[in-house]
Ligand SMILES: Nc1nc2c(ncn2[C@@H]2O[C@H](COP(=O)(O)OP(=O)(O)OP(=O)(O)O)[C@@H](O)[C@H]2O)c(=O)[nH]1
């Protein structure tokens with residue numbers, strides 16, 4: 001903490017708090033977390049159920065430190081992993097000081113979002129309604145959606161934003177900054193995330209995997225960083241394992257002559273090198289682990305509680 005912020009904290013002038021962003025899958029929670037934080041802390045893909053665990057991104061706005069908590073999308077769970085994700089999302093909301101409910105303005109108040117809205121009514125924290133993806137809808141539609149959603153719940157404020165192009169994101173950040181509780185900052189002011197780099201690295205590779213693979217395959221895979229070595233020449237040597245459930249899936253991830261895994265590795269390596277600002281040697285291994293979705297160790301690696309059933 002700088003001298004100035006220490007002095008502000010002593011005078012009780014600083015604010016600090018956790019802001020959970022919650023919503024149905026694919027509404028743009030991770031895109032918004034990155035936009036609010038000003039750096040890529042959480043991965044984004046066009047596919048639903050991309051985020052699996054809580055991802056925290058930290059931002060400073062005036063004298064407030066904001067810890068944004070990106071959560072997995074809330075949907076009707078089928079598998080054990082789904083249950084862990086949805087439980088985690090609600091845990092994130094419960095533990096936060098403020099809550100932002102995201103709705104995809106294009107999709108409107110569908111059944112999934114209506115269910116979340118009903119459950120949010122039971123929480124005590126101030127809540128902001130965030131209509132996202134406003135770049136894709138007419139103003140009239142937006143106003144109608146804001147009105148009908150506010151008629152069903154009591155929001156402290158309503159925002160219309162585009163997490164993608166940044167419209168409205170600054171106003172939203174300011175509102176959160178004004179409403180988090182007074183108190184000292186919890187993180188050094190230059191810190192953007194609390195996740196270890198090896199975890200972010202695994203997530204980056206999972207993002208590239210989601211972008212290259214289709215249908216059910218992404219959901220039946222997980223990525224872990226096994227080793228990270230800083231080398232004498234200034235580069236980093238990173239080893240990761242992609243777990244899949246069946247030998248047939250391993251074949252698809254590898255691709256003809258190893259083409260697919262090579263492309264995934266190249267995408268991930270490029271982005272990782274940019275983030276850590278040094279050359280990266282990335283080694284990807286693909287292993288078959290039947291029913292990894294029932295293995296507690298995999299949940300621990302993801303930062304999820306293992307549901308007993
Ligand atoms: N046009 C437009 N697209 C957006 C906007 N925000 C997010 N998207 C797109 O919506 C898709 C989903 O974004 P994510 O940020 O991964 O959504 P999410 O809510 O975190 O999804 P899950 O983690 O699966 O729950 C991606 O293709 C984004 O590029 C926006 O403001 N406008």
Ligand SMILES: [Mg+2]
Nearest residue numbers: 029030050051
């Ligand atoms: Mg997400």
